[in-house]
Amino acid sequence: MLIGSLLDEINKKIQELMGKYVILDAYYIRLAVYKAMNLQGTRKDSSITFMVDDVFYVLQKCIRRGISSLNTDCICTVINHANNILLTEYTEALKKNLSASNWTAVSQHLLQGELNNVSGRVQSENAQKKYITHLNDVESSTSCIIILHNESSEILQKMYLSDPPKRLKVLSCLEAFLQTAKFFDSLLSETLLKTCSTIFYKLVDNMLQGLLDLRYVISDEELLMTEVNDPFMHAFCDGLKQVMQPFKKYMTDTNYAKLCRILMPYIARSYEKVVMQMKFNYNGALRLDKDVQYLLSFLTNLTGISVRNKFYRVLQITCLLTFEKAEEAKEFLLIESDTERWPFTNKEAREILTLRTDYSEEIEQLL
Structure with missing residues (x-):
């Protein structure tokens, strides 16, 4: 009887600690991700910005730290926090970067022959590179999400090998990452289609009209x-x-x-x-x-x-x-x-x- 009461008290304390932990961890994730999203520039010999690598490094560490708690509810909460950040703040950062690069406006001038001087061509090339890099960020983010899902899934399946109900619970939470990856892939496809319709389609139509002559x-x-x-x-x-x-x-x-x-x-x-x-x-x-x-x-x-x-x-x-x-x-x-x-x-x-x-x-x- 005494042992049973003691175990109940210990479990209660663990739950209280886990509750405080997930609150602090959620705050830390957002703070670290926000800092990572504000980093500018690209790594040497890389086609993506610092933001992608650093954001997913933070998320990977947070999820592994959650897994190390060995508490199913805590693990699920951390996974949900990470996925929610990807769908909100991180998605907004990707969209903002694509809009801020303003490549389409520069390229329209280029196609109309309005950038004939050297500085104009340099401006256009720099804007193109910036815009393309942010497109690469979206594609790379999709790959990183899938890697994050697969690595975490492998760890959790081994961890809950003898507990199918809990394994099913955490893996179900983890499936949300795959839906987020599909969302990012759709965002990329929509942006590429917009790029084609804004620039390439007009270019092709204009050049092909010469055939009629x-x-x-x-x-x-x-x-x-x-x-x-x-x-x-x-x-x-x-x-x-x-x-x-x-x-x-x-x-x-x-x-x-x-x-x-x-x-x-x-x-x-x-x-x-x-x-x-x-x-x-x-x-x-x-x-x-x-x-x-x-x-x-x-x-x-x-x-x-x-x-x-x-x-x-x-x-x-x-x-x-x-x-x-x-x-x-x-x-x-x-x-x-x-x-x-x-x-x-x-x-x-x-x-x-x-x-x-x-x-x-x-x-x-x-x-």
Whole structure:
């Protein structure tokens, strides 16, 4: 009886101590994280700011300190505090940094040709690097959250190996980190999409409009000339390379791949839209096919990923237009239009074939 009362008293004191501990620890976490979030600059040879490494170092130490208490409620409370900070103060810091870099405004001036002096170009490059670094912070934060979850999960599973109910409780709390990681990943995707729509989409549209000034109803001699020199396609690729170069240089590989996966489908759709406003003869169609192959090779080298699947519709358009005779196009359509991957309706296929001026009169009869 005496021992039972003594144990109850000890448990009561432990609970009181743990209650005070989690209050003090919550205060310490916020104080340490706030200090870390106010650090400026990047580490040498690093693509992220000091803030990311330092914030997650603090969170890792706090969670491990909570685990060392061996108190399930205390561990869950510390985990919840850490996750709540990531979703509130830390998220706001990431968003604030992205807004404060103001890269989009500078880049709009750059695309409009308003930064022709050296100081203007330096200003733009510095702003680009700062903005890209903060994008890297978001991506790196997602990775750090997953690492924090996995490390803590491994420790807790071993710790509660013989106590399934408590193990389930702490691991359930820990799952919130994975939801936060998904939230950060969504934030990154939204920001990259906004970057593309603000800068890259306008750039692509403006440059592709130059295609409408070119003739694709050309002679044999003119076709040979384009084999030697194709100023438009070279200029288009050079312009795209120039605006992508800072991203390729300063972005993490993961972020750059995500950016390219957003941008490539848009380039393909825009290119198709312009092509559908043009006219071709057989030689012009051969020139278009050469242009498309050059563009695909360039984009593959620029992005490091295969882009042919993004340009599948464009490739099929060039295929339809490069048949020498309309009858050949009809035979091709009879075979391909029944396949699941064929991207065009009969109406769309007819519209594509009518772009060929040298056999457009036959199309209505054939189709």
